[in-house]
Amino acid sequence: MELNGRARPAEPFDRLDTLTPAALRRWWTKRLRGVLETAMSELPFYRSRFGAAGFDAKEFRSLDDLRRLPTFRKRDMLGRQAELQSHALGIERRADGRVGDTLTVSSGTSGTTFLTVNPRWRRRQGRSSARAHWWAGFRPGSPFVISAPAWHAYAAIQPYLAEFFDAPCVVVSGTYLPRYADRIVDALRRFRPRYVTMFLPMVFPILAAARRMGLEPRALFDRAEVLLVTGAPITAGMERHLKEMTGVGRIAEVAGATEGVLAVSCTERSGLHVVPDTCYVEALDPQTREPVPAGRRGSMVHCFLIPEGSVYLRYDTEDVITRDDSPCACGLPSPRIKIVGRWEASFRLGGETVVAYDVQLALEEAVPETVGMPFVISREGLNCGKLRLLMPEPEARAAALAERIVAALAERFGAGGEVAWVRELPLQFKGVAPVLSETQVG
């Protein structure tokens, strides 16, 4: 809807959705000042960091003032854990002196950090997450199925979502691994949900499991109106492919970080709107630490805006993102981001820093039939400056397809490429095509 020349959301979640971008920036400034003041007065980690940086939260006047605060990363947290010999780092705000729950954040390759949540965190994060689901098209009163890992912070607010949407909500917890795909098939058949939330790499094992059970994949989603996927950035080609495979009319993408980032795609499908009551997100140049211009890639640095549980302020998740502040035709006022990968998984090719998402994008644009074909990027290939992809061999015309793939890769990346057909790829995909040593694939 247009009002005074500005699009307004057709169905706002609440008043926050109807603010202008400028009004949202004012709202964010006020909220951030409050969180910074709480951090300074109650959280030792920030008290010492703010002190060292000569920063006084009371003097926080605009979002640009955030630049005066140092950023920190997972390795800083791991270092502090070792120093303090504790999972608690002084960033945890607990409920009225009571001990909060502690959840594992992520094990990753670099180590494990922890997330503390408390009952107020659950309520406020629950409501913010309800906004995210609302944006994705979820509405009250219709059943939904969530397939998600039980150890993730998302699990802590699923009961809130079920109550908020006043709907039968089936949570298939802990079954996000492909080998359990048949359990999710069972849940989909039994509950025939209108809304489905799923880890993207699970969608394909589920469709394969359905076929093995003699079911037409579309029958699994016969009543589904929205498929909300997470865990990997989706390309336009992947979105079309998912629609075609499942028959679901709307594919929405949700992305974020356990430390308190949440963003969801809108109907315009040009990035993911930052959920403003969860976080404020910056895209910073990894070297200069200055904000990157729109469309350029930066490191994701965020402030968690719920001053409960573990409070992350200017935390660098080391994800590769772009940020777009231009007005969106859907009318939501928050900037849109796209998380395309992680710096640690990026590689150099033809003088450019590349993530696997770029390879997927190049392939789907030049060779559309590769959409939905999983692949692994060979570490050994990259070590020789070459893009060597391991892909499951198609039933027909493999040689011709390989030729087109190699030509497309050379055209886009200016680097040599090759395709090694394999019988099958390992199941432990997390996100888009990983870079793996071929010894891990065989």
Ligand SMILES: [Zn+2]
């Ligand atoms: Zn939008």
